Amino acid sequence: MPAPFILDRSSVTQVMAWVLAALLPGIAVSVWLFGPGILVTLSLAIVTALAAEAAMLKARGYPATPFLTDLSAIVTAWLLALSLPTLAPWWLIVTGTLFAIVVAKHLYGGLGQNIFNPAMVGYAVLIVSFPVQMTQWAGPLSLTETPLTLAQSASVIFGGEFPKATLDAVTMATPLDALRTGLLQQYTVDEIITQPIFGHYGGVGFEWLAAAFLLGGLLLWALRIISWHVPLAFLAGIWLTAGFLHFFDPGRFGAPWFHLFAPSVMLGAFFIATDPVSGATTPRGKLIFGLGAGFLTIVIRTWGGYPDGVAFAILLLNLCVPLIDQYTQPRVYGEARKGKEPQA
Amino acid sequence: MSRELFKFKGGVHPPEHKSESSTHPIHAAPLPRKLVIPLRQHIGQVAKPVVNVGDRVLKGQMIGAADGYISAAVHASSSGVVTAIDLQPVPHISGLPDLCISIETDSRDEWIDHAPLDYQAMVPADLRMQLRDLGLAGLGGAVFPSAAKLDPGAAHSCPTLILNGGECEPWITCDDVLMRHHADEILQGVAVMRHLLGSTGILVGIEDNKPEAIAAMQAAAQKVDFAVEVVAVPTIYPGGGAKQMIQTLTGKQVPSGKLSTDIGIQVFNVGTAHALARAVHHGEPLISRLVTVTGHVLRRQNFVVLIGTPMHTLITLAGDRDGTTGVLMGGPMMGVPMPNLEVPVVKATNCILVKSNELFPPLPRALPCIRCTRCADACPAELQPQELFRFAKAGDFGRAQEYHLFDCIECGCCSYVCPSHIPLVDFYRYAKSEIWAREKEKRAADLARERHEFRQFRLEREKKEKAEKLAAKAQAKRAELAAEPAAAGSAPSDADAKKALIAAALARAQAKKAETMPKNIDHLPPDKQREIEEIEARRAKIREMARQPLESEEKP
Numbered sequence: 001m002p003a004p005f006i007l008d009r010s011s012v013t014q015v016m017a018w019v020l021a022a023l024l025p026g027i028a029v030s031v032w033l034f035g036p037g038i039l040v041t042l043s044l045a046i047v048t049a050l051a052a053e054a055a056m057l058k059a060r061g062y063p064a065t066p067f068l069t070d071l072s073a074i075v076t077a078w079l080l081a082l083s084l085p086t087l088a089p090w091w092l093i094v095t096g097t098l099f100a101i102v103v104a105k106h107l108y109g110g111l112g113q114n115i116f117n118p119a120m121v122g123y124a125v126l127i128v129s130f131p132v133q134m135t136q137w138a139g140p141l142s143l144t145e146t147p148l149t150l151a152q153s154a155s156v157i158f159g160g161e162f163p164k165a166t167l168d169a170v171t172m173a174t175p176l177d178a179l180r181t182g183l184l185q186q187y188t189v190d191e192i193i194t195q196p197i198f199g200h201y202g203g204v205g206f207e208w209l210a211a212a213f214l215l216g217g218l219l220l221w222a223l224r225i226i227s228w229h230v231p232l233a234f235l236a237g238i239w240l241t242a243g244f245l246h247f248f249d250p251g252r253f254g255a256p257w258f259h260l261f262a263p264s265v266m267l268g269a270f271f272i273a274t275d276p277v278s279g280a281t282t283p284r285g286k287l288i289f290g291l292g293a294g295f296l297t298i299v300i301r302t303w304g305g306y307p308d309g310v311a312f313a314i315l316l317l318n319l320c321v322p323l324i325d326q327y328t329q330p331r332v333y334g335e336a337r338k339g340k341e342p343q344a
Numbered sequence: 345m346s347r348e349l350f351k352f353k354g355g356v357h358p359p360e361h362k363s364e365s366s367t368h369p370i371h372a373a374p375l376p377r378k379l380v381i382p383l384r385q386h387i388g389q390v391a392k393p394v395v396n397v398g399d400r401v402l403k404g405q406m407i408g409a410a411d412g413y414i415s416a417a418v419h420a421s422s423s424g425v426v427t428a429i430d431l432q433p434v435p436h437i438s439g440l441p442d443l444c445i446s447i448e449t450d451s452r453d454e455w456i457d458h459a460p461l462d463y464q465a466m467v468p469a470d471l472r473m474q475l476r477d478l479g480l481a482g483l484g485g486a487v488f489p490s491a492a493k494l495d496p497g498a499a500h501s502c503p504t505l506i507l508n509g510g511e512c513e514p515w516i517t518c519d520d521v522l523m524r525h526h527a528d529e530i531l532q533g534v535a536v537m538r539h540l541l542g543s544t545g546i547l548v549g550i551e552d553n554k555p556e557a558i559a560a561m562q563a564a565a566q567k568v569d570f571a572v573e574v575v576a577v578p579t580i581y582p583g584g585g586a587k588q589m590i591q592t593l594t595g596k597q598v599p600s601g602k603l604s605t606d607i608g609i610q611v612f613n614v615g616t617a618h619a620l621a622r623a624v625h626h627g628e629p630l631i632s633r634l635v636t637v638t639g640h641v642l643r644r645q646n647f648v649v650l651i652g653t654p655m656h657t658l659i660t661l662a663g664d665r666d667g668t669t670g671v672l673m674g675g676p677m678m679g680v681p682m683p684n685l686e687v688p689v690v691k692a693t694n695c696i697l698v699k700s701n702e703l704f705p706p707l708p709r710a711l712p713c714i715r716c717t718r719c720a721d722a723c724p725a726e727l728q729p730q731e732l733f734r735f736a737k738a739g740d741f742g743r744a745q746e747y748h749l750f751d752c753i754e755c756g757c758c759s760y761v762c763p764s765h766i767p768l769v770d771f772y773r774y775a776k777s778e779i780w781a782r783e784k785e786k787r788a789a790d791l792a793r794e795r796h797e798f799r800q801f802r803l804e805r806e807k808k809e810k811a812e813k814l815a816a817k818a819q820a821k822r823a824e825l826a827a828e829p830a831a832a833g834s835a836p837s838d839a840d841a842k843k844a845l846i847a848a849a850l851a852r853a854q855a856k857k858a859e860t861m862p863k864n865i866d867h868l869p870p871d872k873q874r875e876i877e878e879i880e881a882r883r884a885k886i887r888e889m890a891r892q893p894l895e896s897e898e899k900p
């Protein structure tokens with residue numbers, strides 16, 4: 001073996017483990033504010049992802065270690081599960097996870113080769129194919145009369161007989177959905193946000209979930225697992241675009257804070273847009289990537305056919321990565337600065 | 345110590361493992377029975393043997409003469425009889441044998457006549473030739489002939505002289521120990537360098553994990569009659585790299601493809617300064633050096649070792665242990681694995697690092713690149729190692745070059761931090777070697793085409809000349825009939841025009857060649873030339889090594 005003969009202690013498994021750890025606050029808040037349904041969703045996604053990963057590795061002739069144990073499949077499973085409605089039916093979760101692992105990851109060449117973020121591919125496929133089931137969000141516990149227990153959540157998810165009335169009582173539109181529907185019905189933003197689902201910045205409960213993802217993201221940044229470029233640019237892209245629209249017509253466009261404090265935005269900014277495999281690699285490229293994704297998120301939310309735009313925005317930017325990287329190559333040591341003599 | 349320091353980008357902090365060997369006194373390694381002295385121990389032209397098998401040689405006697413300007417002589421490290429001049433295993437990454445002179449020592453250690461040089465009275469060019477003939481070469485690991493580096497060239501002076509006491513590689517402590525114990529002599533060498541280069545500012549950069557060395561150098565600096573600034577620089581690998589040291593101390597970057605002297609800076613290793621002092625003040629050629637023997641041995645310490653001493657004698661001396669898994673020359677970041685332990689200590693041998701599974705666990709299996717760009721964050725050359733890797737692996741060497749492959753200093757920081765444990769540096773060496781190989785083939789083809797074109801041109805010319813001669817003859821005859829002299833006047837100008845024509849054709853061919861040369865390998869500093877040769881030699885091997893991870897990723 002040639003030099004170097006020593007390695008830093010880092011490993012892919014370690015990186016992935018930290019990402020999972022950073023998602024824990026979000027999961028805890030979700031359980032606390034929205035009930036234990038998310039735990040069922042997460043478990044189902046993990047089992048499906050590992051089974052799919054193992055099968056694909058076997059089919060492609062890769063050994064289980066270190067490829068199955070690198071935790072990357074579980075990260076994908078968690079990110080997808082956290083993007084799905086908390087009471088989504090089991091087959092939705094399984095379909096999305098299978099699509100993410102089998103198609104978006106392995107058919108594109110496996111770990112490190114996928115152009116698109118697998119979790120977002122899974123999400124996009126589901127929202128395009130099953131828009132109705134994708135709205136079965138458990139409402140914040142503070143707004144529902146009879147919160148579901150773990151067992152009840154499981155039986156909803158696995159399609160056990162459950163009175164439709166009760167289901168209606170526990171699920172409700174997300175704030176983004178509510179805003180969208182309200183606007184379509186010609187209400188103004190001010191009128192819409194008087195609904196109980198709207199909280200201080202984002203939606204009731206949802207803003208806390210967003211804060212928990214933000215906390216986890218800051219942890220990843222503190223550990224240098226992600227750099228500040230993508231999250232900051234992504235949030236700035238959202239804030240600037242939403243702020244610009246809101247400034248000109250506050251009646252038709254939601255406030256920038258409202259857009260920023262959606263859980264999908266924080267999850268997207270710190271955990272999905274920062275996915276190294278499908279993201280830009282150069283510092284300037286990361287800024288462009290983040291800004292672009294933020295901008296598109298608001299555009300899609302405002303004028304697109306779906307309530308949320310984070311997934312599509314990131315997938316679209318994934319597509320641009322080779323181009324972005326190519327045109328943002330940084331100056332190397334000793335290379336002349338543009339239009340200047342080398343610093344001498 | 346008020347000097348403002350600058351940070352270079354990237355770098356890593358591997359465990360240092362310095363105190364194990366730096367706290368022990370220096371010992372002299374005993375005289376071995378047999379010395380094997382390679383003729384190629386420096387960058388540039390290999391030395392030419394000037395002794396024959398059976399000759400008796402004295403300690404310090406030149407046995408290989410420098411060949412050309414970028415070259416250095418080699419000397420017998422002790423007295424004895426030349427027993428062979430042949431190919432022997434040498435400490436080189438290629439693992440290929442090289443031409444060596446073997447000497448059976450007679451244990452008398454009898455010196456040849458030698459005398460100090462009155463360097464201030466000598467013509468600089470003569471002094472440089474003397475230094476070349478005393479075999480001086482950089483002891484920091486690059487072994488570039490010192491005489492050539494002591495030539496300020498057309499600029500007539502090199503304002504800044506940096507003495508590099510960085511020694512950033514883990515485990516190695518020979519420079520540290522040398523500074524602790526021989527600071528005065530080091531500065532005597534600096535006086536000579538200063539004299540030859542006309543430098544006005546002298547900086548000594550030492551990483552701040554060597555406080556004793558810093559103190560010793562500062563004390564010595566008080567005693568000399570010129571200003572020396574001893575600067576503690578932050579400990580970070582590869583802060584002891586010449587380019588990084590320059591940036592840390594001056595904030596300047598050496599422009600890509602240029603030499604540091606182009607920005608008025610020359611850098612020498614402290615060991616080189618010490619050897620220079622021995623050469624000038626004692627007339628001693630470079631026949632010994634300080635070597636750190638460390639790692640999996642009983643007594644980790646530094647030895648003064650005669651060049652040509654087999655490495656196993658040093659390991660025995662330091663106490664070899666069970667469980668040895670290999671031996672490196674150099675440190676763990678850039679060191680070279682030794683094919684066997686018969687190989688001799690050479691001028692470039694700063695450290696012999698004995699490995700064990702405990703100290704150097706086998707590297708884990710490589711995973712695919714996850715584009716996390718940790719490598720880019722760590723790269724002191726400010727490259728995008730993940731892209732270089734992608735291109736190298738795909739065989740897209742053109743793109744690799746566009747992404748500045750040849751600015752890679754092979755420091756290993758990228759591999760060190762890679763969470764996928766990819767042996768990145770291997771891929772870069774492999775890509776470089778492939779590019780050199782193609783370049784060589786293309787040069788050969790170009791040369792052939794040029795030869796062909798020139799032959800065509802010559803044939804044409806000869807034809808024309810023949811016709812002209814005939815015409816001239818006819819005319820001469822006519823002129824003879826008419827009058828006596830004339831004719832001769834036009835011939836020289838005619839010949840000149842022909843010469844100009846040839847020159848133009850050659851220039852065209854040259855220009856064409858230059859055009860087709862791949863980017864960023866022109867303006868190569870001379871040390872690259874040797875690198876090319878080395879790369880050539882190890883090509884086959886590296887290709888083999890590089891193929892394994894390639895295959896394992898495709899289908900393990």
Ligand code: SF4
Pocket residue numbers: 712713714715716717718719720729730733758761762763764765766768
């Ligand atoms: S550190 Fe390794 S895995 Fe990360 S981008 Fe560089 S080569 Fe790829």
Ligand code: SF4
Pocket residue numbers: 719722723724725726727729751752753754755756757758759768769772
């Ligand atoms: S080996 Fe080359 S690419 Fe890797 S960190 Fe060093 S200079 Fe950069």
